[in-house]
Amino acid sequence: MYANLPPILAMVIPILAIVMGIGYAMLATWLRYQRRKEVYEMHHRERMLAIERGMEVPPLPPHVFSDFDHKAAVEFAEVASRAGYLIRSPLRRALVWILGGIALLVALYLNYGPTTAAWALIPIAIGLANLGFYLAEARSRPSGPGNPEPDGKPKSPGATPF
Numbered sequence: 001m002y003a004n005l006p007p008i009l010a011m012v013i014p015i016l017a018i019v020m021g022i023g024y025a026m027l028a029t030w031l032r033y034q035r036r037k038e039v040y041e042m043h044h045r046e047r048m049l050a051i052e053r054g055m056e057v058p059p060l061p062p063h064v065f066s067d068f069d070h071k072a073a074v075e076f077a078e079v080a081s082r083a084g085y086l087i088r089s090p091l092r093r094a095l096v097w098i099l100g101g102i103a104l105l106v107a108l109y110l111n112y113g114p115t116t117a118a119w120a121l122i123p124i125a126i127g128l129a130n131l132g133f134y135l136a137e138a139r140s141r142p143s144g145p146g147n148p149e150p151d152g153k154p155k156s157p158g159a160t161p162f
Helices: 005-052 070-083 090-112 114-140
Strands: none
Touching: 090 114
């Protein structure tokens, strides 16, 4: 009864993936259009009310014409930095790549042997490159009251670099 199922699945899965991918893109485009349409309608109503009341009509803010809300992004970055979150930190990125590569190395070595486990050296190399970038940037950055050391602690006046 289920003998023909694998060939059917082999054809249905790619077709379904393509249809869902295109459908997702179309849905995202339509939702972005609806959001922009609502924003334009809201600004239009606000401007019409201002004209009816004889008030000065304010110009449209520039973020209305772009897809990316710069003001919200800057606000989020300020709140996140005040909360102590590391946003796009090269050190964090380096540690994630290195530790993920080590975990992949162990898993591939235990399951498939050393030949396959060698592929895990790629994320480890990416992590080491990010770590090198972080260390080079930390050495070139001047330290002072506004620029803390890479570990987050301010440098004491008599401290040596090593």
